[in-house]
Amino acid sequence: MEIALVTFFVMLIAWTCYALSISQGSEEFLCGDCRFNDPEQCLKVERPRAILCTSYRDKQAPVSESEFKR
Numbered sequence: 001m002e003i004a005l006v007t008f009f010v011m012l013i014a015w016t017c018y019a020l021s022i023s024q025g026s027e028e029f030l031c032g033d034c035r036f037n038d039p040e041q042c043l044k045v046e047r048p049r050a051i052l053c054t055s056y057r058d059k060q061a062p063v064s065e066s067e068f069k070r
């Protein structure tokens with residue numbers, strides 16, 4: 001039983017470290033430094049507290065050519 005508990009906590013810590021290493025953004029929520037963090041540009045219900053978002057774009061990063069075409 002104790003081995004299972006220790007294994008669980010080790011896996012939990014490893015997963016947390018992995019999630020932090022792949023997370024985007026530098027603030028608590030992605031929207032904090034997203035270029036679309038504006039009610040007129042983003043209608044997602046997650047805004048302004050999105051943790052995961054496929055539309056996230058770093059406002060410090062240059063705008064890519066494919067974004068200009070939209």
Ligand code: SF4
Nearest residue numbers: 031034037042053055
């Ligand atoms: S696109 Fe995603 S990360 Fe950006 S403001 Fe909207 S919900 Fe937040």
